Amino acid sequence: MNMKANKFLMIFTYMMVGIAFGAIAITMSLYINYGMTDFLKEILVWLIAAAILGLVSIIYDIDHFNDITATLIHAPVSCVVALISGWILDYGDGSVSLLLMRMLPTIISLYIIIHVILFLIRRISLRDINNHLKK
Numbered sequence: 001m002n003m004k005a006n007k008f009l010m011i012f013t014y015m016m017v018g019i020a021f022g023a024i025a026i027t028m029s030l031y032i033n034y035g036m037t038d039f040l041k042e043i044l045v046w047l048i049a050a051a052i053l054g055l056v057s058i059i060y061d062i063d064h065f066n067d068i069t070a071t072l073i074h075a076p077v078s079c080v081v082a083l084i085s086g087w088i089l090d091y092g093d094g095s096v097s098l099l100l101m102r103m104l105p106t107i108i109s110l111y112i113i114i115h116v117i118l119f120l121i122r123r124i125s126l127r128d129i130n131n132h133l134k135k
Contacts, residue, residue: 005128049085053078082107
């Protein structure tokens with residue numbers, strides 16, 4: 001990987017770690033200062049969902065699976081986690097079909113956007129590695 005890519009990756013990693021710890025600290029602070037509000041419940045549900053999805057993403061580091069197989073496992077699990085979160089937060093007003101109508105387009109769109117970005121990052125990294133190997 002070239003110097004610019006390494007620097008970007010380092011900055012991005014530090015930002016993500018800062019966001020993660022900041023989200024936990026802010027959530028704890030909100031609970032201490034205001035108790036369990038509807039807003040805090042929503043934050044907690046999505047933080048827990050994000051943690052679960054982070055764990056599920058380990059599948060991409062398992063050598064046994066290629067990216068397509070990992071995605072075919074990861075995508076439905078991500079969808080189920082998001083839908084359960086939406087159900088807990090009553091996004092469907094008690095109706096599964098309404099929940100699906102409200103959430104599925106967003107889930108699918110976000111999943112595609114995130115994976116296109118990750119795909120592009122991997123392509124750039126592979127290109128940099130190949131260029132380095134050619135030298």
